[in-house]
Amino acid sequence: MDDVSNPYFIAYMREKKARREVEQLLEDSTRQLYKKNKLLEQQLLKIQQQQQSIVQQEKLATLGTLAAGVAHEINNPLAFVISNVDTLSSYTSELLNANVHPEQNSIAPSTLEMIAEDFPELITDTVQGLTRIKDIVRNLLFFARTDTELMSDMQLRDALELALKLLGPKLKNVLLTQQLDTVTTIPFNSGELNQVLINILVNAIQACESKPEKASEINVLLTQNTTHIILCIKDNGCGMDEETLTKMYDAFYTTKPVGTGTGMGMSIVLQILKQHNCEIDVQSELNIGTVVTLKFPISKG
Structure with a gap:
């Protein structure tokens, strides 16, 4: 009996063919998986870049709300520096x-x-005065920095x-009241931490400005x-209302007048906090005020 008619040979060739087909299928699947993985990596990088762009745009929008006050803060020391x-x-x-x-000296001894x-x-x-201006500019540059991937041990009290x-x-x-305990350092990106704090404080200030008939009060407690x-952070x-509370983290949702808010502030705050395994809780009552509580986990290392 020749090989062609040998059932064992036929079974062997069938198995060999099936193995080749499986190996080819596995190779094709691996190649497709590799291509899809590379495409996913590219898309993820693009999304990260877009997120970074949105975060930076929100920073610039926040800086815009600070611009008038900062200009005034710089003008004050600048005025007496120029005078001096x-x-x-x-x-x-x-x-x-x-x-x-010396022969024409007319300066009186009292003048000297x-x-x-x-x-x-x-x-x-x-x-x-010049040091004050330098500090203001340095603080602004520190807030506007773009190195969002850098992490360091941050002292929350200093950032606040x-x-x-x-x-x-x-x-x-x-009327600002503060109780700031010295607390443990936390691993955080410095620029992102500043952005979280600035956004929440600006919201508190603007909420107070919306009720001019009341004496504005903000209380900051760090424990x-x-x-x-x-x-x-508590304001009066x-x-x-309930609807605003449920939508406050939605991108582009804002109750502020056109030109005064991007609607991205709290969305970005939530995103940053989640990336750092932090928690946020907001309690608010219409015409009464808002309490924002942030919880930063302490490293066990």
Whole structure:
């Protein structure tokens, strides 16, 4: 009996053919899976870039709401720096003229004494004014930074104090009370943490501005227990109804007038907090106020 008619040979060839077909099918499936995986990676990267773009746009929108107040904060120290420099320039001209032309010196001894006393104070005030401007610009740049992938150990109290400094001009008509305990550091992206805090505080300020008939009050409480750092921001502003509460995290949903809100603030806040395994709870009552509670898990490492 030849091989062609041998049942064992026929079975062997059938199995060999089936094995080849399975191997080819597996190879084809692997190749398709690889292509789909690469496409998925590209789409994921594109989505991450789009998210980053949206986050940055929201930052710029927030900076826009701060612009007028920041400009005022810079103008104040800038005004007395310019005034001091003018005075220093005048004093310097008089002293140089007296030194170059001693025969024409008409500076009275009392004037020289006054200049000597005034000079150090003018220099000190000018340095303080320039330092204030430098700090304002540095804080703005720190808030606007785009390195969202960098994580570091953050002191929440320091980040909160920075946010309150940035918002200082908008808080001038608000009774701000603070109880900020020194808490454990948390792993967080610095720019994203600033954005979360700024967004929530701006919402509280704008809610208070919506009720001009009431004395605006915002209370900030920072504490820690065995498992979480807890930040509570409470305002006595306009509050929210049930519908607004259920939609507050929806992208592009806003109750603010056109041009004053993007509707992305709380959506981004929720996204950032979820990425860092944090929790947010919002309790609000219309015409009474809002309480926002953030919980940051304490690392067990």
